[in-house]
Amino acid sequence: MANQDLLVYRDKIDAIDEQILALLSSRAACAKAIGHIKQNQTVAMPFYRPEREKAVLERLMDMNPGPLPDKEIRRLFREVMSACLALEMPMDIAYLGPEGTYTQAAVLKQFGHSVNTVPLRTIPDVFKAVQSENAHFGIVPSENSTEGVVTHTLDMLLQSDLRICGEILLRIQHxxxxxxxxxxxxxxxxxxxxxxxxxxxxxxxxxxxxxxxxxxxxxxxxxxxxxxxxxxxxxxxxxxxxxxxxxxxxGIEDETNNTTRFLVIGNQQLTPTGDDKTSLVVSANNHPGLLHQLLEPIARYKVNMTRLESRPARQAIWEYVFFIDLEGHEHDEKTASLLAEIKRTASFFKVLGSYPVGTVF
Amino acid sequence: MANQDLLVYRDKIDAIDEQILALLSSRAACAKAIGHIKQNQTVAMPFYRPEREKAVLERLMDMNPGPLPDKEIRRLFREVMSACLALEMPMDIAYLGPEGTYTQAAVLKQFGHSVNTVPLRTIPDVFKAVQSENAHFGIVPSENSTEGVVTHTLDMLLQSDLRICGEILLRIQHxxxxxxxxxxxxxxxxxxxxxxxxxxxxxxxxxxxxxxxxxxxxxxxxxxxxxxxxxxxxxxxxxxxxxxxxxxxxGIEDETNNTTRFLVIGNQQLTPTGDDKTSLVVSANNHPGLLHQLLEPIARYKVNMTRLESRPARQAIWEYVFFIDLEGHEHDEKTASLLAEIKRTASFFKVLGSYPVGTVF
Structure with missing residues (x-):
């Protein structure tokens, strides 16, 4: 009797799998068609669009009727997109190695398994690999919620022309x-x-x-x-x-919401998703009240600042540089005019990137 | 114009994703129902059935119309099954660590990512974890096609009551x-x-x-x-x-088909799939022509022997034990009577397991 029931469910699963296979194949055919269109453009178009992927994943999680947890839905569709993207354009992702670390886990969380991953020994090596176009993107640790920033990454962001194309958040329990x-x-x-x-x-x-x-x-x-x-x-x-x-x-970690944050670095400008962050670095000749002056427009625009880090500047002319994360995208009207105001008061101003807000899972 | 086309494909993908989501959810509901049926049995029923998974994957690869390569279809459905199985019964898989090695890659190839994986330091530790039911299955290296067997694994198989529940093949290029x-x-x-x-x-x-x-x-x-x-x-x-x-x-490896083989060890007896292997270990008091005598029935039955390894026995009474892999399942009629014949001439005889033949990808 039980065996009879099992067989019924098994047949049902087989039928479902056939339908999923057909749909996956159509989806992959669409991805290939998109790849052809992009390749035939005179202006280069990006193949990997983290902002689009985020929108796809969030929509599906919102629609998820269960019983699979949202986390699994996210993971499965991440892999489906990864496989389809590999048909459009095989991707190479450099990251701070060695293998088997949280940074590798971050790569797989963001890109799925249909990418080539390359563990490198230092953070500058990861930047170099992306700069020289040996890798499409790089993943570096940025900060964790109790221990603060990885200063090496900040230094490299300051020097490099690469942009932040995403953040990846991983939760950790001890x-x-x-x-x-x-x-x-x-x-x-x-x-x-x-x-x-x-x-x-x-x-x-x-x-x-x-x-x-x-x-x-x-x-x-x-x-x-x-x-x-x-x-x-x-x-x-x-x-x-x-x-x-x-x-x-x-659960002995001091912050129960102990997450580690990683950054995706690349050459790409992303379009707004409606839920974005902008990272910038600013400086000015030091004088009392400088920081207040730099931050005043942010308060006036009522924009959320999610991070502020000061770092001693290497160049003698500025004593400090400030790394600021704001909610909003540089191409949002409001954020754009806020950024313009900050730029006016700063002697050094650089947008490191506007990218979708990361999801903790 | 190109942008218009892109939008059309994007909408198409969104519609496909919705359908996939609905199907995945129905599939997961079936898996949960199967889990309930199995839990309510008086006789324990296995939750993970590698022989069933193999059949599902091969059927789908046979049906695959493209453009996704078979390898990706296999990987995606492996993950779908992994997520569904986790709803039936969360699985713990022990393997020979450390993380980031080929053995871990083998675990993920076989079980997907919705399992708990536990790297252990030695092969005996992996056997112990499965024996003590701290893990549902264990993964250990067995042999690679140029370097031969991992003798430690053979020794443990000889001593332990655990059975081989599968083989995993990984291809390697240098x-x-x-x-x-x-x-x-x-x-x-x-x-x-x-x-x-x-x-x-x-x-x-x-x-x-x-x-x-x-x-x-x-x-x-x-x-x-x-x-x-x-x-x-x-x-x-x-x-x-x-x-x-x-x-x-x-491609400087001596064997162009350089694969590494891993074994899945567990407590489970698997049913035939039509494409199985049986591993056994036999011995007898040493005398000239012993090996020939042991192997004669295999030749007579015209059964393919895919491996033969001799190992010095630890127990003084036998000088050698022979590890033999045959095509066929111990519950196939022909294989069963062949095994019975071998058993008659051997002073020591043990079936290590009958399991589906692994796929190289």
């Missing part, structure tokens, strides 16, 4: 894993340096007596904690099963 | 990258040990004068070759662009 009987018995905590930093408040509060020991990865940390008495590791939940470690405490 | 002016100028070749072994004939023939230097990965090798005069690396084609190295020779 647990304290150990075979120690209780928190008070924990003598040492092993973890990647960044994970230690992301849990600093919690560690100071609950196990101030423990020695904090940075190692090359959280996986490595779990391995050590599995063999060393009274040692603990900060790692994901799964490591607990596999290294036979108990979860002494879950 | 190139010689260098800034040297010609092959004769190359003084040293850097590569992962396995890559050196896989290109040994070619290296002996074309650059017998070069010093072969194993390093931790082919990526590392390319990095070294980019800075050291007259050094070369064995690596994939993309590394040449990114490390600024020329391809002195492409």
């Amino acid at each position: 647990n304290l894993l150990s075979n120690a009987e209780s928190l008070s018995a924990v003598k040492a905590v092993y973890a990647h340096e960044q994970a230690l930093a992301q849990c600093r408040n919690w560690l100071n509060r609950y196990i101030p007596h423990a020695d904090l020991r940075p190692v090359s990865s959280n996986g490595k940390a779990a391995e050590i904690a599995a063999t060393e008495a009274n040692a603990a590791a900060i790692a994901g939940q799964m490591a607990s099963d596999f290294y036979g470690l108990s979860i002494l405490a879950a | 190139n010689l990258l260098s800034n040297a002016e010609s092959l004769s100028a190359v003084k040293a070749v850097y590569a992962h040990e396995q890559a050196l072994a896989q290109c040994r004939n070619w290296l002996n023939r074309y650059i017998p004068h070069a010093d072969l230097r194993p390093v931790s990965s082919n990526g590392k090798a390319a990095e070294i070759a980019a800075t050291e005069a007259n050094a070369a690396a064995i690596a994939g084609q993309m590394a040449s662009d990114f490390y600024g190295l020329s391809i002195l020779a492409a």
Whole structure:
């Protein structure tokens, strides 16, 4: 009886798969046709349009009736678009390696699996690969919500002519894993340096007596904690099963919304999606009230500033440069006139890019 | 005009995506229903059925009208099945780590991305994780077509009660990258040990004068070759662009069909698909003609033997054990009676598993 029911569902699935196959093939044929049109233009047209992809994905998630979670719908259509885009134009994506890191996860989240990915050793190498057109886009870490910015990336953005073509947000959760009987018995905590930093408040509060020991990865940390008495590791939940470690405490990161942000860098100007960010860098000869003067138009226009970073300038003439992220697209009317005002007061002004706001999953 | 055409195709794609979304949701609802039926059985029923998945994928590839290549159709439906299976039963897959290796690529090829993957440090750890039911399946390397078997995996299969539930084949290509002016100028070749072994004939023939230097990965090798005069690396084609190295020779692997094989280990008995392999291990007290005697029935039944490996036995009583792969499923009538005959002449006989033949892509 149960077997009979199973067969009915199996046949149903087979019929559905046939229909999906036919639709995927039509979709791919459309993508190919689009590719031909673009190739025959006298003015170069971009093949990869993150703003269009974002709109497609959000629409489908809005329409999703279940039972597949939105996250899976996003992932599956990401892969469908990736496969179709590869027919239009095979893409090479450079990223800060090595493989198996969060940066690689960010690449796959953004581009799907039908791209060539190339791990490079340094952030400047990634910029160089895109600049020299050895890669269509590059992915570099930008900041995480507790540890702040990756200054190397800011420096490269300042020097380079490349633009920010997108941001990718990844959520990260940490647990304290150990075979120690209780928190008070924990003598040492092993973890990647960044994970230690992301849990600093919690560690100071609950196990101030423990020695904090940075190692090359959280996986490595779990391995050590599995063999060393009274040692603990900060790692994901799964490591607990596999290294036979108990979860002494879950979700110990200081910011519960601990995300890491990555930037997509490229040569492309994107059109507005209605939900965009603009990154810019400004400076002026230093004088008291300079920052206030630079920021005043932003307040007056009632535009949300999502980030402000100051960096000592390398060129002697400015003492500081400011990296600012604003909501809005440089081609939006309001944002455009705000940017024009900021530009008037600044001695240095550069838009790094306008791009769709990233989604956390 | 071109823009008009683009909009038409874009609308068409949007309409197609809506239909795909509706179908994916119905498919997922079927998968959930199947999950309920299976959970309500008194006899445990497997949630993951590699033989069924193989049949589904092959049928769809056969039906594929293009323009998406079969490989992409396979990948997309693999992900669809992965997402649907996660609704039936979230799967944990243990594999020989670290992340970013071919073994991880094999996991994703076989199971898609909607599974929890757990990199472990040793092959016995992977077996232990599956045995203790911390993981549903484990993935271990088995052999590659030029370097032969991974003996550790054979030893574990011999000791363990786990069964082989599948094989995964990955294709690998090597190139010689260098800034040297010609092959004769190359003084040293850097590569992962396995890559050196896989290109040994070619290296002996074309650059017998070069010093072969194993390093931790082919990526590392390319990095070294980019800075050291007259050094070369064995690596994939993309590394040449990114490390600024020329391809002195492409496809230098000795076997052009250089594949690496991985095994899926688990607790499950699979049903026949019509295109299966059976792995077994046999032994007997040593005497002249033993091997011939063991193999004679295979020849008589005209069954294809795809592999034969002998290993010294640990137990003193047998001198050798033989690992044999045959075409056919142990529940096929012909294979079953062949196995019965082999069993009669062997003092030790164990079927390691019957599973669908893997696909090379």
